[in-house]
Amino acid sequence: MADMLLAVQHVTKRFGGFQALTDVSLQVHQGERFGLIGPNGSGKTTLINCISGALRTDGGKILFQGTDITTLPAHQRTRLGIARSFQIPKPFTSMTVLENLCIPLIYAAPAQAHGADVSAEAMQILQHIGLEAKADTRATRLSLIELRKLELARAMAARPQLLISDETMAGLSNSEVDEILTILTALNERGISIIMIEHIMRAVMRFSQRIVVLDAGQTIAEGTPDEIVRNHTVEKAYLGE
Amino acid sequence: MKRCVPAVLALSIIGLGLLLTGMVENRYFYFATYVILQYIVLATAWNILGGYTGYVNFGTPAFFALGAYMATFLMLACHAPLPVLVLAGGLISGLLGLGLGYLTLRLKGVFFSIATLALTVVLQTVMINWEFVGGAKGLSIIRPATVLFFSSYVKFLFAVMLCLAVASVTIAWWIEHSWIGRGLAAIRDNEEAAECMAVPTLKLKILATTVSGALMGMAGAPFPLHVTLIEPTSAFNLDYAVNSLAMPMIGGTTTWLGPLVGAILLGTAQQTATVTISSALNLLIVGVVLVAFVILAPEGLVGLVRRLVQRERA
Numbered sequence: 304m305a306d307m308l309l310a311v312q313h314v315t316k317r318f319g320g321f322q323a324l325t326d327v328s329l330q331v332h333q334g335e336r337f338g339l340i341g342p343n344g345s346g347k348t349t350l351i352n353c354i355s356g357a358l359r360t361d362g363g364k365i366l367f368q369g370t371d372i373t374t375l376p377a378h379q380r381t382r383l384g385i386a387r388s389f390q391i392p393k394p395f396t397s398m399t400v401l402e403n404l405c406i407p408l409i410y411a412a413p414a415q416a417h418g419a420d421v422s423a424e425a426m427q428i429l430q431h432i433g434l435e436a437k438a439d440t441r442a443t444r445l446s447l448i449e450l451r452k453l454e455l456a457r458a459m460a461a462r463p464q465l466l467i468s469d470e471t472m473a474g475l476s477n478s479e480v481d482e483i484l485t486i487l488t489a490l491n492e493r494g495i496s497i498i499m500i501e502h503i504m505r506a507v508m509r510f511s512q513r514i515v516v517l518d519a520g521q522t523i524a525e526g527t528p529d530e531i532v533r534n535h536t537v538e539k540a541y542l543g544e
Numbered sequence: 545m546k547r548c549v550p551a552v553l554a555l556s557i558i559g560l561g562l563l564l565t566g567m568v569e570n571r572y573f574y575f576a577t578y579v580i581l582q583y584i585v586l587a588t589a590w591n592i593l594g595g596y597t598g599y600v601n602f603g604t605p606a607f608f609a610l611g612a613y614m615a616t617f618l619m620l621a622c623h624a625p626l627p628v629l630v631l632a633g634g635l636i637s638g639l640l641g642l643g644l645g646y647l648t649l650r651l652k653g654v655f656f657s658i659a660t661l662a663l664t665v666v667l668q669t670v671m672i673n674w675e676f677v678g679g680a681k682g683l684s685i686i687r688p689a690t691v692l693f694f695s696s697y698v699k700f701l702f703a704v705m706l707c708l709a710v711a712s713v714t715i716a717w718w719i720e721h722s723w724i725g726r727g728l729a730a731i732r733d734n735e736e737a738a739e740c741m742a743v744p745t746l747k748l749k750i751l752a753t754t755v756s757g758a759l760m761g762m763a764g765a766p767f768p769l770h771v772t773l774i775e776p777t778s779a780f781n782l783d784y785a786v787n788s789l790a791m792p793m794i795g796g797t798t799t800w801l802g803p804l805v806g807a808i809l810l811g812t813a814q815q816t817a818t819v820t821i822s823s824a825l826n827l828l829i830v831g832v833v834l835v836a837f838v839i840l841a842p843e844g845l846v847g848l849v850r851r852l853v854q855r856e857r858a
Contacts, residue, residue: 355740381742389740395733397798406730409723411742461742 306333307369308465308496309354309385314363316349316520323349324520326363331465331498336491338511338528339500342541346520347500348390351467354498355387356380367465381411386463388454390470390500394442400453401425401438407461425460432456432486448479455486466490467498472506480506508532516540550717554710561706565699574702576819578770580811581705582763586784587791587803588712589759594789595797596725597752598732603644603660604788606667607637607757609779611764616677616774619685626704630765637761638754645750652735668780682775685768701770705763712759716800719755728752729798760788786827787811790834796844805845 309331316324324346331337341347352358354365356377365373372380386407395403404425429435434452437445445453451471458466468487472480484506491497501507507514508528516524516531518540524531531537568574586604593599611633618624618632640663648659672680687697694700719725727748730738739745768774787810795806810830817825841848 357736357740376744376746377739378742378744381740387740389737393734393737395730395737397729397733402726406726406738406743407741409726410744457737457741 307331308333308335308367310364310366311350311354312364312366314350314353314365315361316346316353316358317361322520324353324360327517327520327522328363329515329522329525331496333464333496334491334494335496336488336510336512337496337498338507338514339498339517340502340504340507340514340531341517344519345517345540347517348469349520350517351387351469351498351500355385355467378410381407381461381463384462384464385467386411386458386461386465387467388451388458388469388471390473392447392450392454394445394450394453394457396441396443399439399441400429400434400445400456403442403453403457404428404460407457411461428456428459431489432459433482448475448482451475451483452486455483455490459490463495465496465498467500469500470502471499472501472503484510550714554714557710558707562703565694565703571696571698574698575770576815578698578702578705579815580808581702581709582767583787583791583807583811584709584804585705585712585759585763586788587795587807588709588716588800589756589763590788591792591797591800591803592716592719592728592759593752593756595792595802596719596728596732597749599749599752600654600657600789601660601753601756602657602785602789603663604760605780605782605784606660606664607640607760608764608767608784609671609776610637610640610667611761612767612774612779613671613674613677614761615765616683616685616768619768620676620683626700626766626769630704630708630762633765634758634762637764638758640761641753641755641757642750644757645753664780664785668776671776671779678774680776682773685772685774687769687772697769701766704766708759708762712762713800713804715755715759716803720800724748724751783827786830787814790830792844794833794837794844796846796848798843799846802844802846809845 307330311327311329314324314327327350339347339350349358353360356375360373364371367383367385372383395406401422405421408421408424426435426438429438432452432455434449434456437449442453455468455471472483475483480503487497487499487510499507499510511528514526514528514531515522516537523540524534524537526534586608590601590604593601614633614636615629618629644660644663648656651659671677677683691697691700694703727738727743730741730743731745731748735745767779771778791806791810792803794810795804796802810833813829814826817829837844
């Protein structure tokens with residue numbers, strides 16, 4: 304398929320005797336808003352760790368824009384265009400917000416000049432995200448929503464084609480959730496495909512064009528938000544019989 | 545123009561040092577200053593891995609002694625001159641750093657530190673059993689009687705160590721201000737996030753262990769000629785591990801200035817105490833000062849001054 308961005312093919316991951324992912328396959332298309340949901344411990348974060356390169360798979364293949372990236376280290380996948388935010392924010396604590404963004408700007412696009420325009424570019428991204436007032440603040444002094452925004456801004460600075468947002472909204476208030484949703488939608492409108500992992504159903508259902516549901520390391524459903532809501536297997540996975 | 549300032553500064557310090565050798569004759573002065581300069585190299589080298597990258601290395605004696613033993617071997621084997629010894633010491637310890645990087649940098653935090661400690665023990669055992677370079681009882685080293693341009697050999701040693709000190713501080717300064725330094729800082733802050741933000745973490749960490757190791761080996765190479773003796777207990781002395789860690793901690797680990805300030809202050813205090821009070825007091829001073837700094841100024845002197853300046857402005 305021409306517009307295929309990411310293809311996960313029969314991926315398996317074991318932690319010792321525990322089978323975290325069993326034969327998981329899914330596709331993300333160019334420009335798509337993709338939702339990944341599932342109960343706690345269903346393997347969502349393991350799957351995106353496999354996609355971003357933090358974990359190696361025990362079987363199966365991962366293709367990005369047609370190239371096999373299954374064995375590439377994480378930093379090379381980021382250079383190819385896969386960026387992620389972390390569920391628990393992992394800022395570079397000794398740096399300011401602006402300096403945090405300079406790291407991916409310098410390393411993800413090494414062809415660009417390592418010079419003055421890096422901070423200008425970082426500032427531009429901060430303006431998009433709405434964090435420009437905190438540019439010179441140390442990352443340790445940010446509030447939770449600001450840290451989440453920093454995670455997104457830093458991922459954006461890697462100039463990705465695919466952004467993986469891992470529970471960016473957990474623990475935020477309703478209006479803050481809306482704020483993050485607006486940012487993600489705006490990014491998507493600029494052509495970036497987004498995988499959203501989220502427990503806040505209101506947000507995922509509104510945001511996603513297509514959703515895949517994981518349960519106990521297996522995909523149990525795939526479809527539009529409406530189809531997922533009406534799916535009995537999904538209901539059973541969340542609520543039991 | 546601005547880019548030339550560090551280079552001009554570095555060269556003028558070396559120039560001043562050389563001028564000094566023409567004026568001061570007191571041999572003890574050179575002997576003591578050499579030790580302080582040597583600690584500037586060791587502390588700066590340690591800081592590239594420990595301060596910038598966040599990997600605590602207890603193995604300074606291993607790198608230092610390997611440089612010293614490499615030099616001894618070359619002196620015995622082919623009477624190589626000092627500059628060659630320094631380069632060879634740097635090369636072999638750089639290789640040790642490279643190997644250590646490959647084998648152990650997959651270990652995180654305290655496990656890496658334990659591995660560096662083990663490295664020291666293993667290497668010391670090897671040297672104790674290697675008869676050619678003196679084995680357990682050591683060898684006494686005879687300095688060349690004359691040397692070009694200098695009126696005595698101790699002045700020559702001083703000049704060589706001065707160049708090494710200036711070179712290592714310059715290298716640290718350059719790393720800190722380049723894209724490499726930013727990558728190392730990202731690794732120190734959060735290695736997982738750094739890797740996901742396209743920083744080639746393994747490559748940068750190996751670079752840091754190699755450069756750090758090479759500088760330590762270079763500092764060790766003139767050691768047998770300085771004390772006119774090579775012997776495992778003094779070459780693998782615990783002092784090197786403690787001092788090269790304590791000096792950056794006291795000065796401040798995040799900048800090139802920290803280890804420089806720490807080495808000058810602590811090194812001078814130790815040399816003064818050795819002459820005036822007792823030579824056994826050395827490590828006690830380090831211990832007390834280190835504990836005080838860890839509690840009162842965890843960001844070191846540089847961090848303390850910076851905080852005071854900020855408070856003044858605010």
